[in-house]
Amino acid sequence: MSRNARAVSRRRGFTLIELLVVIAIIALLISILLPSLKNAREQAKLAKCRANVRAISQTFAMYFDQERFFPISFSDTNGDGNPEGWCTWSWGGWGGANRTYWKNYSGGVFYVPTEKRPLSTFIVGGPTAMTPESPGTDGTWGTPDDQTTPMELFECPSDFGSAQGANWDGNPDHQRGEMTAYDDVGTSYQLSWMWWYQTYKGGRPWQERFDLGQRIWNNMTLRDTSRFLILYEDPADRGFHDGPVRWEDRKPGTQLWGFHGKFSYHVGGFMDGHADYLNMDTRHETGTDYTTVDEWYRGWKGDMNLAYDCAYQPHLNSGLSPHRSRG
Numbered sequence: 001m002s003r004n005a006r007a008v009s010r011r012r013g014f015t016l017i018e019l020l021v022v023i024a025i026i027a028l029l030i031s032i033l034l035p036s037l038k039n040a041r042e043q044a045k046l047a048k049c050r051a052n053v054r055a056i057s058q059t060f061a062m063y064f065d066q067e068r069f070f071p072i073s074f075s076d077t078n079g080d081g082n083p084e085g086w087c088t089w090s091w092g093g094w095g096g097a098n099r100t101y102w103k104n105y106s107g108g109v110f111y112v113p114t115e116k117r118p119l120s121t122f123i124v125g126g127p128t129a130m131t132p133e134s135p136g137t138d139g140t141w142g143t144p145d146d147q148t149t150p151m152e153l154f155e156c157p158s159d160f161g162s163a164q165g166a167n168w169d170g171n172p173d174h175q176r177g178e179m180t181a182y183d184d185v186g187t188s189y190q191l192s193w194m195w196w197y198q199t200y201k202g203g204r205p206w207q208e209r210f211d212l213g214q215r216i217w218n219n220m221t222l223r224d225t226s227r228f229l230i231l232y233e234d235p236a237d238r239g240f241h242d243g244p245v246r247w248e249d250r251k252p253g254t255q256l257w258g259f260h261g262k263f264s265y266h267v268g269g270f271m272d273g274h275a276d277y278l279n280m281d282t283r284h285e286t287g288t289d290y291t292t293v294d295e296w297y298r299g300w301k302g303d304m305n306l307a308y309d310c311a312y313q314p315h316l317n318s319g320l321s322p323h324r325s326r327g
Contacts, residue, residue: 071122098165115149233267254282
């Protein structure tokens, strides 16, 4: 090989410095692109979640139009016809993978199998279209031959951890990601429950309180349906939940990270059937773009003791949210 040929051959290669520069440029491009790709993936998950909530909200409205009753299930663990409990996941979803915990917790009052969740049975065509949940042949849950009916519509693709039961109590970081809400209680989305706390004062009987709750919800179908939240993602439920302990001992709620990476932003479904991703200041029942209570409610049968007066909430008159005069 001539000297000129050897020189050309040497010029075709890369020096170590040139190779390191190329690697550094590639690493820099990856570091720039990765967050964008991650954000794009999360936006796709958010779109799927909103579609889920929109479909559930519209089905919720169809259920009410047909049944003239909102899909709420009461637990009758004693079998005496008198409800012993109610929870924000008893309306839809499936029995969940954590059913053993809930069946043993507080007498099983919060365990609601799929076939007893009104909206779930409505979606599949009625209770007869669904095989009741049952454990495997050895009588224990968690085996491959469990009889369950998962309801994928109720699963948020970004569900990172449950804020209920054992996955919340005693955990300093709260919402640890060991079990999703969908696996824990059967749904990533919880039913808005503030209508229930408008009936809390005085320890009224269950039936009377839920009759009043139905009246409140019925009233809202004639008013602010585009602002009235009927369901939201699990972290929002915990945020609101930390607030209304009792009518007499009202305290503010708390704010949490949402499933989609923004603090206090959650997907919610509204009574008019639409869904939105918005900032829910869960320290208050009412915000600029949403309300979880009937802000106009004056009481039932003329008795203000049957429902609390929302005017006690300071933020309603602070400009943080619209407030209609109660006349």
